[in-house]
Amino acid sequence: MRSKSDGYTPSRRGRLLAAGLAALLFVVLDRVTKLLVQAHLSPRPFSGDSFEAPLIPGIVRLYYVENRGAAFSLGEGSGWLFVLVALFVTVAAVVYLRRAPLVSRIEAIGLGMVVGGGIGNAIDRICFGYVVDFLATEFIDFPVFNVADIGITCGVVIAFLGFMFLSPANALEGDDAGAKAAGGSKDDNRGGGL
Structure with a gap:
């Protein structure tokens, strides 16, 4: 049996909790930063x-933009489609976290970040019809983005790395290979006792 220290969440409740906390953190950070930006950086009336x-x-640099597309201003004019995509991703992540036999903590946190970012931008689309972006890179020409976009992008990378390097399939294959090398099956190495 795997221990809590080996990178795997011991229960479905644990992985859902890890993902939920990551999602909540990104929703709160996204909302707070957007409220601050709207209060201090939004266009002045009649000046634009x-x-x-x-x-x-x-x-x-900080730069206020009303993004009517997806992350990094892609797909402008399809706001409600992106709300549906955020809903689909949220449901898919919850189903995966509930049904997968083993999930790494890193993978659960990454999925939570993606969900939190999607929810953060969906809130903007539902409430305003656009997403508030405000972070612009100065060292490279890159679209203006926000905290939710960071959650989505970094969350995908983190979940992917967690899946690739702490993959349940790899862990189970490793357990089978170790058991065969020891001269038995994985089931034979469970230990004695009833």
Whole structure:
């Protein structure tokens, strides 16, 4: 039996809790930062000008944008489609976390980040019809983004790395190979006792 320290969540409740906390963290961070940006950087009435300011000089500046597309301004004009995609991703992540036999904590956290980012941007689309973006890179020409976009992008990478390097299939294959090398089957190595 796997221990809690080997990177696997011991129960479905544990993996759902890890994912849920990651999702909640990104929803809260996203909402708080967007509220601050809307209060201080949104266009001034009748001028249409956005306020911009360096956040980390030479690296990132604050710049208000109303994004009517998906992450990084892709797919403009399809806002409700992206709300449905966020709902689908949330349901798919919950189903996967409930049904998979083994899931790494990193994978669960990554999926939670994706869900939290999707929910954060979906809230904007439902409430305003657009997503508030406000982080612009200065060292490279890159679309303006927000905390939810960071959650989605980094969450996909983290979940993928968790799946690839802490894959339940690899772990089970490793257990089978270790049991065969020891001269028995995986079931033979469960230990004695009834």
